[in-house]
Amino acid sequence: MEVEGEETECSMILLPLIGDRVMIFDVEDVKKLRKLGILGVLTGTLPSAPQQNVFHGIPLELGIYEVIWLVENGYGTIVDSLKMHEEVEKQSKSEMSRQNRERVIGDFTHIPNSPAVNSVHSNDPVGAVGLREFIVSRCPTNEALRALLTDYFVFRSVRQNGYQVMPGLRFGGDMIAYPGDPLRYHSHLIVRPLRGPVNLLDIVAGGRLATGVKKVWVIGGLLQEDKTKIQEITIEEESIDQILESEVKPISFSIEWAGFG
Amino acid sequence: MQESNRFSGKLSKEQVMQNLTDYNAWSSVEEHEACIQGKPTVILTGIPPKKLVGSDQEKQLEWVVPLDIARGELDVGEINCWFSEIERISGHRPGRITLGTQNDDSTIVYYFVHDGIVKPQRN
Amino acid sequence: MGKRNRIENELKHKNPLPFVISTDYYGSLPELYPHNPISWAYFLYKYISLHAKPVPQSILPLPQVDFKDGMFVVEDEDDMHRLFNEGFFGKGHLSRSEPTWNSIQQQKLLSSQGEALMSIEEVTRARREERDRFKELRTRFQALELKERQGILTADDINEKEALRLKLDEFRSRDSRIISGPSKETELQGADENASKALRTSSKEYLQLQATEVFFLRYALHTVDIDMTLLELFKKCAGVSSVASIEPRNNFVLEYVVYHHYRSLGWCVRSGIKFGSNFLLYKRGLPFSHAEHAIYIMPEEVSWPTISALSRVVSGVKKNLVLVFVETPCQEVLDNLLHTLERMGNDHYKKNLSNIFKQYRVNELIYRRWIPGRNRD
Numbered sequence: 227m228e229v230e231g232e233e234t235e236c237s238m239i240l241l242p243l244i245g246d247r248v249m250i251f252d253v254e255d256v257k258k259l260r261k262l263g264i265l266g267v268l269t270g271t272l273p274s275a276p277q278q279n280v281f282h283g284i285p286l287e288l289g290i291y292e293v294i295w296l297v298e299n300g301y302g303t304i305v306d307s308l309k310m311h312e313e314v315e316k317q318s319k320s321e322m323s324r325q326n327r328e329r330v331i332g333d334f335t336h337i338p339n340s341p342a343v344n345s346v347h348s349n350d351p352v353g354a355v356g357l358r359e360f361i362v363s364r365c366p367t368n369e370a371l372r373a374l375l376t377d378y379f380v381f382r383s384v385r386q387n388g389y390q391v392m393p394g395l396r397f398g399g400d401m402i403a404y405p406g407d408p409l410r411y412h413s414h415l416i417v418r419p420l421r422g423p424v425n426l427l428d429i430v431a432g433g434r435l436a437t438g439v440k441k442v443w444v445i446g447g448l449l450q451e452d453k454t455k456i457q458e459i460t461i462e463e464e465s466i467d468q469i470l471e472s473e474v475k476p477i478s479f480s481i482e483w484a485g486f487g
Numbered sequence: 488m489q490e491s492n493r494f495s496g497k498l499s500k501e502q503v504m505q506n507l508t509d510y511n512a513w514s515s516v517e518e519h520e521a522c523i524q525g526k527p528t529v530i531l532t533g534i535p536p537k538k539l540v541g542s543d544q545e546k547q548l549e550w551v552v553p554l555d556i557a558r559g560e561l562d563v564g565e566i567n568c569w570f571s572e573i574e575r576i577s578g579h580r581p582g583r584i585t586l587g588t589q590n591d592d593s594t595i596v597y598y599f600v601h602d603g604i605v606k607p608q609r610n
Numbered sequence: 611m612g613k614r615n616r617i618e619n620e621l622k623h624k625n626p627l628p629f630v631i632s633t634d635y636y637g638s639l640p641e642l643y644p645h646n647p648i649s650w651a652y653f654l655y656k657y658i659s660l661h662a663k664p665v666p667q668s669i670l671p672l673p674q675v676d677f678k679d680g681m682f683v684v685e686d687e688d689d690m691h692r693l694f695n696e697g698f699f700g701k702g703h704l705s706r707s708e709p710t711w712n713s714i715q716q717q718k719l720l721s722s723q724g725e726a727l728m729s730i731e732e733v734t735r736a737r738r739e740e741r742d743r744f745k746e747l748r749t750r751f752q753a754l755e756l757k758e759r760q761g762i763l764t765a766d767d768i769n770e771k772e773a774l775r776l777k778l779d780e781f782r783s784r785d786s787r788i789i790s791g792p793s794k795e796t797e798l799q800g801a802d803e804n805a806s807k808a809l810r811t812s813s814k815e816y817l818q819l820q821a822t823e824v825f826f827l828r829y830a831l832h833t834v835d836i837d838m839t840l841l842e843l844f845k846k847c848a849g850v851s852s853v854a855s856i857e858p859r860n861n862f863v864l865e866y867v868v869y870h871h872y873r874s875l876g877w878c879v880r881s882g883i884k885f886g887s888n889f890l891l892y893k894r895g896l897p898f899s900h901a902e903h904a905i906y907i908m909p910e911e912v913s914w915p916t917i918s919a920l921s922r923v924v925s926g927v928k929k930n931l932v933l934v935f936v937e938t939p940c941q942e943v944l945d946n947l948l949h950t951l952e953r954m955g956n957d958h959y960k961k962n963l964s965n966i967f968k969q970y971r972v973n974e975l976i977y978r979r980w981i982p983g984r985n986r987d
Contacts, residue, residue: 279982387604396979398919405606414606418915423560425909426588428916431886433598435923442607447563453571454524456564479566480605484585484597485539485738486511499679502703509711510704510731537739541746556883557849559861590883591681593703593818 238300241293242307243355246364248293249285249307256286262301263390264292265408289393290364290374291381297357298470304360309353358466373421375469379476380419380446389415398435399443413441415480420447422456429481437483446478453477500529503553503587506595512536513549521572524565529553530573531587539585540608550577550584557591570602619897626876626894628673628696628833635666667833675824675836677846682819682836687712690817693834698878698895699827700817706731707880707896711815744781747774820881821847821862822869829963830870840959841951853948858938864907865889867970868934872905882906885923887931903930905974921979931977939969 239255241248250256250266259266266289268282275281288296296302365371377400384391384403392413394402399416416436418424424445436443448457500518507513516533531551538545552569554561574580583601590596625631633639639656643649673689675682684690684700690709693699702709754771757763763771819827825847827834836843845853848862856863865888872879878892882904890901904924917933924931939947944966951962 384604389604395914395918398922399915415604416919420563423562425560425916426554426556426558427883427886427888428919429561429586429598430588430596430883431916431920431923434884434886435919435926436607438923438926440607442601442605444604445563449564449567454564454568456562477563477567478604479563480599480601480603481586482599482601482607484599486535487506487587487595487597499681501679502681505704541742541749588883590820590881591818592701592820592823592881592883593681594701594881594883596884 239296239302240310240351241288241296241302241304242310243304243360244307248288248304250288251285253284256284259286259288259296260407262296263385263407264288264296265390265392266292267393291378291391294357294361294378294470295382295385297360303351304355304357305351306353306355310351313352357470361466371466375466376421376448376476377419379448379474380417380478383446383476383478384415384417384444391417397439397441398432402441403444415444416441417444417446419476420445420456422447433481433483436481437485442480442482444478444480446476448474449477499589500531500553502593503551503589503595504531506587507531507533507551519576521569521576523568523572530569530576542608550581551587551597552584553587553589556588566600569600615897622695623698623895623897625696627831628692628699628827629831630666630670632660632663632666635670636660636663672833672835675819675827675834677836677838682821682824684817684819685814690815693817693819693827698880698892699823700819701881702815703818704815709815709817740781744778747778747781750774751778822866822879825862825866826870826873829960830873839956840963841956844959844963853952854945856944856948858941858944859910859936863966863970864936864938867936867967868905868907868972870967871972879905885927885929886920887924888934890929891932901929903932905932905934907934907936917977918979921977925979932974933977935973935975937971937973943969 239250239258242250249269250259256266266286268284269287270283270285272278272281272283293302293304297304361371361374365374381391381401384401389403389405390408391401391403392408394400394413394416397413397416399418401417401419402413403415403417404411404413416432418428418432429443429445432443432445449455450457504516504518507516513533513535516531518529518531521528521530531553532548533551534546535549538547539549550569550573569584570580573584580602583599583605586598586600588596588598639660640652641649642653673684673693674686675684677683683703684693690700690702694702694708698707700709701707702711704711751771751774754763754767754774757767758771824834824836825843828836828843829840838846841853845851847866848856848860850856850860869879869889872889872891878895880890880892880896880901882888882890885904887904887906889905891903891905892901893899904920906920921931938944947962947966947969951959951966954962
């Protein structure tokens with residue numbers, strides 16, 4: 227999706243793709259993302275307390291749904307980190323050779339963490355990766371693509387309901403959702419996107435688990451036009467943009483133990 | 488027709504009704520004919536002896552969908568059908584229904600299914 | 611569990627399975643005094659004559675199981691208690707587990723002051739109601755606290771708040787447990803009305819058996835009677851009209867194999883539906899200890915969130931989650947055995963079914979969530 231409007235243009239966040247992960251090293255970007263309610267997962271250790279494992283530091287790894295959401299809503303652009311850095315290195319080397327020789331210490335070249343913000347125009351950064359390209363590279367099969375997009379639509383609708391979302395495997399769901407910043411609130415929802423039917427034993431376990439920790443267990447999936455059958459979205463590579471733009475709204479139900487019986 | 492691949496008598500709606508009436512002390516437990524995804528089935532109503540949730544009305548009518556766990560699976564399309572069938576029967580789409588899942592040892596576990604995303608009740 | 615209760619339970623559940631043992635039925639063997647040859651002779655005589663007599667199981671009437679409305683039920687009051695007390699088979703359909711509904715209703719009807727014993731179901735219900743009342747008061751109390759912080763508390767509010775605080779303390783000191791007392795009188799009256807109503811509508815409890823239980827009792831132990839052949843029962847349980855359509859991963863066959871496996875190892879096996887699992891394993895039986903293990907039969911495809919959710923539910927009630935992997939025969943091998951089963955007559959059903967079950971292997975492992983930061987040992 228192309229970005230429109232100028233105020234987003236200047237605050238565009240670069241989303242560096244390293245291997246197959248999107249990792250943010252710039253603390254300013256991490257702050258911006260947090261304000262948008264995009265939480266990611268901090269995966270680095272803190273230099274001051276490398277032995278503990280409660281608080282982590284940069285890089286912030288973003289989930290695939292978060293990346294799609296950011297690009298789709300015009301907050302970020304995916305860039306190939308390697309290409310970007312090669313370009314930046316080239317530029318800064320030539321720059322340094324002219325002006326900043328003192329910054330080169332011995333054989334080391336000093337490369338700032340996020341040079342692109344200053345040296346590359348945000349709206350068309352070097353090594354930009356299109357959303358479709360990014361999604362397709364993550365989905366080797368059409369089935370994987372369908373699954374990814376179904377999950378993404380559920381993620382998007384949970385966000386549209388005002389929730390912030392984190393990965394929820396340890397809570398027995400795909401995502402857990404908070405009514406605000408997770409540092410301030412307990413989570414409300416354990417979310418399970420459904421690409422097909424769900425086992426009734428899963429409903430029993432999920433409902434019981436969620437109620438036990440004062441949450442609800444949310445299942446969401448896509449429905450056909452007639453609203454009675456689940457929809458299997460058929461996707462060709464080319465139609466990804468269209469599908470993302472269309473107003474696909476999943477249907478969700480919240481399940482909890484009824485407290486009697 | 489595919490066979491269910493699991494022991495399953497036909498779902499005994501009577502057992503759920505009896506469980507609601509005798510075990511959980513519900514009153515006015517009645518059955519309503521419904522059609523879910525082309526198949527005839529039964530949805531129950533009844534009035535619990537006391538409010539199930541603090542925010543409920545006194546003597547609020549509850550909709551209960553009895554389900555045999557032996558059927559194995561369920562999808563959101565079918566759940567949506569329950570809501571629209573109840574809307575057809577009663578004139579309005581309820582905010583929540585109760586799922587009564589029945590096991591072949593006569594255990595029935597009840598779960599609320601809320602329409603859409605809702606906040607957890609405080610408990 | 612009090613001492614008296616324990617002794618009662620020991621007696622009530624003396625037999626781990628619903629068998630009648632010869633020495634119980636014909637009288638036990640005499641004492642043997644090694645230095646006294648007469649006692650030897652007498653012992654031998656008794657021993658041999660005991661063996662000459664038919665096994666009590668073969669002459670006594672077996673508990674009768676009926677297949678009704680798609681359920682396996684036992685309606686005879688004595689049979690119900692026998693199957694439940696001796697091995698914990700089945701569940702009273704109007705009780706939590708032991709079929710106590712009929713006797714409690716009778717007691718209630720007989721007792722004039724409504725001082726009937728509370729069943730565990732009633733205790734739970736009363737406890738839940740008490741907790742609800744507590745929450746109601748707490749909500750009101752917190753609302754007043756909020757007002758206080760905002761500085762808009764009136765004199766009435768202060769009084770109310772003080773009264774609430776006392777009540778809440780009282781609730782807390784009772785540890786929200788129900789002790790028999792006058793506070794539940796009203797509820798008992800309600801229950802009495804229900805009881806008499808139920809008796810008027812002649813609700814009668816039956817013992818419902820799971821397919822795995824019936825099959826175990828009939829095929830493995832032969833301690834129940836049911837009005838169908840073993841082959842018919844097998845088809846009914848497996849949910850098929852012809853054995854030819856049984857697949858290696860037929861749900862009933864998998865569940866039965868696992869059920870039989872744990873019963874053979876001496877566990878008391880009961881349904882695990884309440885915790886989203888297939889079975890619960892009790893060391894000896896319900897009244898003696900809580901279930902220690904929850905059994906989950908791994909389906910062919912399973913997602914991590916499913917296992918994770920299950921693990922949290924199960925560990926929340928202090929049980930182990932046991933993942934059971936069942937190795938199955940291939941379709942061809944199974945088809946051959948099923949064909950033999952159908953072709954050979956009634957007399958060979960048991961042997962041929964055993965040949966089928968022998969093809970299955972049960973592997974198990976315990977799944978536990980590990981938090982490196984918290985579980986360092």
